[in-house]
Amino acid sequence: MRFQHATALWQDFPSLVPGVLHARGIRTGVPVDGPVAAYEAVAAERLAEVPESRFPEVAAWRRAFAAMGLKPTQYRCASESLLRRLRREGSLPRIHPLIDLCNAVSVAYGIPVGVFDLSRVSGDLYVRYADGDEAYETFAGGTERPDAHEVVFADDGRRAHSRRWTNRQSGLSAVRDTTTDVLIITEALHDSAPQDVPKLVAALADELRAVWSAEPTTAVLSREAPVFTC
Numbered sequence: 001m002r003f004q005h006a007t008a009l010w011q012d013f014p015s016l017v018p019g020v021l022h023a024r025g026i027r028t029g030v031p032v033d034g035p036v037a038a039y040e041a042v043a044a045e046r047l048a049e050v051p052e053s054r055f056p057e058v059a060a061w062r063r064a065f066a067a068m069g070l071k072p073t074q075y076r077c078a079s080e081s082l083l084r085r086l087r088r089e090g091s092l093p094r095i096h097p098l099i100d101l102c103n104a105v106s107v108a109y110g111i112p113v114g115v116f117d118l119s120r121v122s123g124d125l126y127v128r129y130a131d132g133d134e135a136y137e138t139f140a141g142g143t144e145r146p147d148a149h150e151v152v153f154a155d156d157g158r159r160a161h162s163r164r165w166t167n168r169q170s171g172l173s174a175v176r177d178t179t180t181d182v183l184i185i186t187e188a189l190h191d192s193a194p195q196d197v198p199k200l201v202a203a204l205a206d207e208l209r210a211v212w213s214a215e216p217t218t219a220v221l222s223r224e225a226p227v228f229t230c
Contacts, residue, residue, distance in 0.1 A: 006127065021218045057111050098182065113204075118183050184204060
């Protein structure tokens with residue numbers, strides 16, 4: 001399958017830096033408490049100094065959401081929502097070892113990280129502006145239609161695997177106990193994203209090797225090299 005961002009998004013958000021990892025052999029029942037606690041501690045130290053809204057990584061997404069006509073305090077990027085929960089509750093909920101790890105890495109870096117079960121993706125996956133007729137499955141099992149020109153992750157079957165870009169993932173391709181083959185996407189827009197995204201990708205790759213003995217395929221994409229194939 002191919003993963004890429006639409007040309008229009010590169011034009012509208014030239015500071016975009018996406019990182020991608022593909023891994024097989026994911027399973028439950030593996031220990032991640034150590035690394036999760038370590039990454040959460042990094043985030044907690046940052047939150048002790050400034051609120052998440054003042055993180056440059058989050059502020060850049062807030063500006064992007066505002067540019068898309070969304071209220072940044074109503075629709076938050078995934079990393080801001082997680083940081084907000086961590087600040088209020090002191091820890092993040094435990095869902096699945098891979099999700100727990102990716103959430104912890106996300107708060108440590110302040111950058112959204114999305115994980116997709118590739119068995120639920122039909123054909124190629126694109127980040128693009130919605131036409132408005134794509135099908136989005138909620139975690140409750142309902143179906144929504146994204147607004148026209150809303151940014152979505154859409155596959156060849158015209159199913160939307162996210163809404164409002166990094167705001168809300170679909171329940172259709174969410175990781176579950178039977179998931180083995182995953183695509184992990186991280187996207188950043190802040191000034192130091194060209195340095196931070198490769199570090200995040202490398203950190204996640206190291207954890208995948210250590211925890212699942214996986215050998216992930218990774219890439220940092222750009223406008224000049226926008227396609228990831230796995």
